[in-house]
Amino acid sequence: MPNFAANLSMMFQEIGFLDRFDAAAQAGFKAVEFLFPYEHPPEAISERLEKNRLTLALFNTVPGDWAGGERGLAALPGREQEFRDGVDKAILYAKASRCRLLHTMAGLWPEARDKEAGERVYIENLRWAADRMAGEGLTAVIEPINTRDIPGYFLNYTAQALRIIERVGRPNLKLQFDLYHVQIMEGDLATKVRALAGHYPHVQIAGNPGRHEPDIGEIHYPYLFDLLDEIGYPGWIGCEYRPKGDTLAGLGWAKKYGIGS
Numbered sequence: 001m002p003n004f005a006a007n008l009s010m011m012f013q014e015i016g017f018l019d020r021f022d023a024a025a026q027a028g029f030k031a032v033e034f035l036f037p038y039e040h041p042p043e044a045i046s047e048r049l050e051k052n053r054l055t056l057a058l059f060n061t062v063p064g065d066w067a068g069g070e071r072g073l074a075a076l077p078g079r080e081q082e083f084r085d086g087v088d089k090a091i092l093y094a095k096a097s098r099c100r101l102l103h104t105m106a107g108l109w110p111e112a113r114d115k116e117a118g119e120r121v122y123i124e125n126l127r128w129a130a131d132r133m134a135g136e137g138l139t140a141v142i143e144p145i146n147t148r149d150i151p152g153y154f155l156n157y158t159a160q161a162l163r164i165i166e167r168v169g170r171p172n173l174k175l176q177f178d179l180y181h182v183q184i185m186e187g188d189l190a191t192k193v194r195a196l197a198g199h200y201p202h203v204q205i206a207g208n209p210g211r212h213e214p215d216i217g218e219i220h221y222p223y224l225f226d227l228l229d230e231i232g233y234p235g236w237i238g239c240e241y242r243p244k245g246d247t248l249a250g251l252g253w254a255k256k257y258g259i260g261s
Contacts, residue, residue: 002225004259005031005057007204007240012247018048025052027248028259033058033238036066038089042096049097056099057236058141058176058202061129062086063105072105074129074142075122075154079107087129091136101202103141103176104129106154118154123167130170141202143176146184149211156185158192162199175199178240180206183219190227197231206241213241215253 006012006029012020018040024032032054037045049056064070064082073083090102104126109118130140144161145153155161158175165173177200179189186192207217214221228237243250251260 002228002237002257003031003235004029004254004257005033005055005236005238007034007238008032009035010240010242013243014247018044021048021052021054023247025054027251028254028261029054031055031057031236033236033240035060036063037093037097038062042093045093046096046098055236056097057238058101058103059090059093059099060103060105061090064107070107071150071153072107074104074125075106075109075118077117077121080121080125083125084128084132087132091133091138094138095136100137101139101141101176102133103143106142108150108152109154110152115154119164122154123164126164126168126173127170130168130173134170134172139172139174139201140170141174141176141200143178143204144181144185145178146181148184149181158182158186158196162196165199174201176202176204178204178206179219179221179224180204180208180211180240183208189219189224193224193227194231197233201235202238203228203233203235204238204240206239210244211242212244213250213253214239216244221253 006024008020012023037059064073073079094102106122133140142155142161144155144157147156161175183189205214207214208219209217255261
C-alpha cells in the first residue's frame with residue numbers, strides 16, 4: 001500500500017505552518033514534507049514532528065531569494081559559497097528532524113545563455129553537496145520541473161537529470177520523481193515508473209491540469225499507485241498539490257488509504 005506525505009507548504013493553508021503538522025497527523029498522514037522550514041527554528045520543527053509521531057520525508061535546501069523570484073542556486077555561477085552555506089543550514093535542520101532527503105534546487109537559467117557553463121557549476125556543486133551530506137547519512141535529490149510552472153528552470157527532463165547524476169558520480173545523489181512535472185514535460189508515466197525504478201527515493205503527485213488533488217484531471221493515479229506497489233517502491237509519495245478548496249474536503253481520494261476518513 002502506498003505511503004503518503006502531506007506537503008505542508010501547499011496543504012492545510014487554512015492554518016499557520018506549525019499547526020499544519022497537527023492537522024496532517026489528525027487527518028491520518030504518517031509523514032510530511034515541505035518546501036522550506038527556515039522561518040522557524042529547527043527545534044520548533046522537531047517538536048511538532050515528535051508530538052505527532054510524524055516522519056519528515058523531504059525538504060529543500062536554501063533556494064536563494066525565493067520572494068524575489070529565485071528558484072535555487074546549484075547551477076548558478078558565482079553563487080557557489082551561498083549554495084554551500086545553504087546546504088550546511090539545511091543539514092542542521094535535517095539532523096534535528098531526522099530527515100534523510102534534501103532537494104537541491106538548480107535555479108533559473110536564461111534561454112540565451114550557454115547551458116554547459118551552468119551544468120559545470122551544477123555538477124561541481126552537487127558533487128560537493130553529496131559528499132557533505134554523505135558524512136551525515138543524507139541523500140541529495142534533484143527534480144526536473146516543468147517549464148510552465150517555473151519558466152527558465154535549469155532542469156526539466158528525467159533524461160537530463162539522470163545524465164547529470166551519472167556525471168556527478170555519487171551514490172547518494174538521486175532523482176526526485178514528481179509525476180505532475182513529468183506528465184507535463186514527457187508523459188508516458190507508467191513506462192517511466194518502471195524504467196526509472198531504483199533511481200528515485202521520493203515520488204510526488206498532483207492532478208493535471210491545475211495542480212490540484214490527484215483525483216482531478218487526466219492522470220489516473222490509482223493505477224500508478226498500484227504500479228509503484230508492484231515494483232516494490234519503498235519510499236514516501238509526497239502530496240505536493242494545491243487543494244481546490246478546503247484541504248480536508250479534498251481528501252476523498254485518500255480515504256481508501258486510511259487518510260481523511
